[in-house]
Amino acid sequence: MERFIDLSLSAIMLAGLYATMAYGLGLIYGVLRVVNLAHGGVIMAGAYLGWVLFERWGIDPYLALPLVIVASFGLGILMYRLLVRHLPRGPAGGPASLLLLFGTWLVLRNVAYLLFTGNDQSIRTSYSTASVPFLGTYVSVNRLAVLGVAVILPILLQLLLKKTYTGRAIRAVAQNADSCTLVGVDVERIYALTFGIGTALAGVAGLLSATIFSFNPGFGSGELLKSFVVVVLGGLGSILGVGLAAFILAVVEVFAILVLPSYLTSAVGFVMLVLVLVLRPGGLFGHRVLG
Amino acid sequence: MRSRSTPTPCRSALLATLLLSLVAAAPRAAGAAAPTKVSLGATLPLTGAEARIGGFFKEGYELAVEEANQKGGLTVGGKKLPVTLSILDDTTTQATAVSLADRLVNSDGVDFLLGTYSSHLVEAQSTIGEQNRIPYVNGGGGATKIYKRGFKYLFGTIAPVELLGTTLMSWIDVQQKAGKLPRPAKIALLWENTAHGKDFRKGVSDFAAKSGGAYQISVDESFPLDGKDFSALLGKVKAANVDLFLADAHLPDYITMHRQYVAAGLCHKVVSYGARGSEKGAVDALGQENVNYVVSGVWWSAELGKKPGLAKAFVELFTSKHQGRKPEWFQALAYESARALFTAIEQAGSLDREAVRAKLAALKIPSMLPGGTLEFPASMGQQAQNPFVLQQNLPDRTSPIIFPPDAATGTGIAVNPRCPK
Amino acid sequence: MSAATPALVPLRVAAGFVVGVALLAVAPWILDFTPYSHNLVTLAFLLISGAVAWNWMGGFLGQVSFGHAALFGMGGFVSARLLLSGPVPAPLAWLVGGLVAGVFSLGAHPALRLRGPYFSIATIGLGESVRLIFTYWEDFTGGSSGLSLPIDPDMKHQLYWWGLGLAAIVVGMSWLMRHSTFGLQLLAIKADVDAAGDVGVSATFYQDLVFVLSGAVVGVSGGLYASYFSFIEPNDMFGFDRSIAFVLMTVIGGVGTILGPVLGAIVFVLLRQYLLASYPDLYLGLYGTLLIFIILFEPLGLAGLLGRLARLARSWRAPAAEGGTP
């Protein structure tokens, strides 16, 4: 029983982390139909930004959230205006966008390498290793905070999408970009904004990951792969699906240790990814666009 | 996409041939005139996953070369020859490590090779030394299997990781015999799935198997390099209710895993992450209070320089060059590898590769490594078998050597005082 | 060069091809290669074969695979295991490795009905699960410590001609595919898989066929690679970086062209050998920048760029005659 509680808590904490990593990827795909392969690079950038703010100016990572959001939003707008905008739309643009954004990721990695060298870094705050007792076991305070952000983010995102004019425009563009142009929505602007919001979410994920893991310029590839799994499970482009899918992935990965050697538990996610893509291309919960 | 706009086939073939000859247009190695210098080559992971350590090895190699040149070079056949060392970046990639070593030997014409860092790169790269019959001395490939291939030109100053497991268990055994640890003691053995981790596992589990039931391995799990979430694995450790927590991990995994370990409220009578534990990076990332009493085993430690001898001289040389920074085992093994090669060259009295190889095989010199002597026993595939030293982090921010007794600079504390009774 | 004309190989093309291959075959003697150049060109041949075979999927069919390392590793490990098991002639081991990799690629059959980014993501998932499983599978791959083959300098020397042979066959196959009705159908599938079905092209069949062919060639090159390096390790052979290398080489060279992957592989080797060893801090960014520029400005990569230059040179020579045609 205690083991079950332990594993369940691990799964919930892990789900929080996976969800924050995947929201940005899901949003961008949902609206622009572009798979942001630079997602891992933005996560890495977010981690380093948080590290710089913490090491140089002693700003706590959670207080640095707004700064990181603004900065990675800016990075996203820049990436959209300079690069993504010039891609062909439609199915032919698929491979091209993958490669373009992969190139962007490589450049980001190189920049980080030049700025910070390849050394492993980490952020250590006073609560990095603190934990609180819960149901006979311990829960990391920091992981709880990450979970909190993972729950708050989609709520804010839904509010943004449902209550604001821009949000409604984003949803409309996600449904049908052509008719939006007809009714006077500036689709280009909406695309840029969405891309910015998506990368801002990735930046947040990077910042949060940096409080848990150590990182270097190559950081983010594992995160990108997990995000893929989550977004595909949740149905590409469905925000709430992402949250649920993160939970499912985390549960499966964590509980797999009961039947599989620990080393192979990370393969479980990839196998799920392929199975879902092949059997239920719309994701586990059916295809919804920013439902 | 318009696909028909490529150049005509004839021109293409010509172009491909031209480009390929560009690939082939490497300068030819200089002929065998009378040697005016000893030229050495090495690749190191200066970028990529192992970049940090690659840099440390570079420091060690460069220090050895500078030292030799300050003395006017190496005495080869009665003449003083200066030493040059060209270091290329293998980007922590096997294929690059191999082809750059090929380039060093067959294009740049180096006389001898020094090794790169980490077992999988050394295992791949040492084939070049063997193919070209050129001595290859390394301090970065500790996996025993590298030396089980019967290579004649491969020499390792780095003792097998297996010995790390054995040394760790020997210390634990002393504590158990002194009644400080329960018998049988239950072990959680976690190892990264690399040659390094596998050797560590072998050392520990062989020792446990031969102990006549004094140790019982309750958890035996591997994890991927750069694993991220260890909570499920640590949950398994927790459920197994073990006494000893013995893991083998690279630095980033150590930091990540140990944070989760502490946050999960785990505590064991002995905690070790193999070679990790005493480095400054880890202390910074985890906090002194969280790394206290962690036991680590290393090939060499600056602590050894506290007693007079070769190690002391090396530490002083290194710290004076690097503004007071202390060397770690990486620089020491790199330095010792270069020094072993230099000694063999001087003993051979020529740059003849066969002669130097023979001298290396017969080498037996005083060394700053634990054990005091460096040799490459043929029975062990020419891999040095120097013992490890165990260090333990103490709350006063020191990490004295606690084992073996002859090298010890402090006393080990066997039951981790952090754990609640 | 339209497919509607008889599909015999034009004499000019055949002659150029044969002369080129023959030149390369005797080049080690004529140009007096150093052992290093010899090995480097051998490596280039292996990479060329892999890149060209990737291009059949990624360029001709438009299915961008991020998982070809799985096939490369499969070929490498099967042939290494065979070579270690007893006196098996190396070419046979490579061939078997290739065949197994070809059959193994059929494991991706269910993913082949996915298109565009969905297919690419699925191949990432497949590639990574294969890597993890094979790294764990000690008995076959030697686990994380890999497999060592006996050192054989003669074999490594001969690999030059084996590699050249493989590359020549593969480039020849590319040409035939491109200029036959077979290639026309691949292009039709690439353009619109449903419309292709509506005129009778069986997308499933052709995708499977091309994937098997591509897998087999990549597998054979994996086997040659194992013999070349004498040591292979699953994390490297099956690694994501290797899958990416196939993509990079082909895209930089020119995706969907015949010459592109060849150029790309050569540039890849050149960059790694001469630039990266001296300017290690810049190589990722260099690849990244190349990729970005190619996608935005020259989708046909270096091959397209050369085509452009050739046309420019021609219109320069005859400015009056045919100005204005695209």
Place this chain on the structure above:
Amino acid sequence: MTAPLLSVRALSKSFGGLRALDAVDLELAAGEILGVIGPNGAGKTTLFSLIAGSLQPTSGQVHFEGRPVTGRAAHRLVRGGIVRTHQIVRPFANLTVLENVTVAALHGNRRADVPARYRAPRVLDFVGLADRAGQFPGLLTLAGRKRLELARALATIPRVLLLDEVIAGVNPTEAVALAALVRRIRDELGTSIIMIEHVMPAVMSLSDRVLVLDHGRKIAQGTPAEVVRDPGVIEAYLGTSTEATAP
């Protein structure tokens, strides 16, 4: 009349809860042109997709030359002799006009006596695109692309041709020319045709019989003259739709 070339029995298709096609029967005789009309969303294109194998029916059968072909994949049906065109034309943008047709000529009816590469130019000639053979489809006008779509279908030597709005959307002159082309396909090549069309004058003049669909059901069938007089049809379709009279 002899046994029909194509017969459809109680063909149905549901998407989730929506019944897109509900137990539709039809028969097509050799050399016949059957028009299919109905308001938007009546299930016309679904009917085509089911017959041509692009979609799997929920229930019902399709027989071709007396043999069951229900649910067979599109590319296999093409070889048997059933081929469709699309309302929104889908040329292979990366192939020339001639190559577009050549791809189609490679497959299709096995009884073809002329090799594909000789057949393709003839087909282009037949539809009037011979002078565009080397161009890429992007340079063609809409009418040109519709001709290409027809050529591609014809290159497979179909016995049954399913035409989805080949005439709609082009200017009146071209509409007349395309209608003439459809008639020539039947008259000169002997191909049986089912055509979905919104352009009423064209349907009424070309079709031997007309089938009317509404909300997935067949509500009428008969000669053009009979159908136009059918009160159900007038109510469901002609009476309410403005498209009926639009060109």
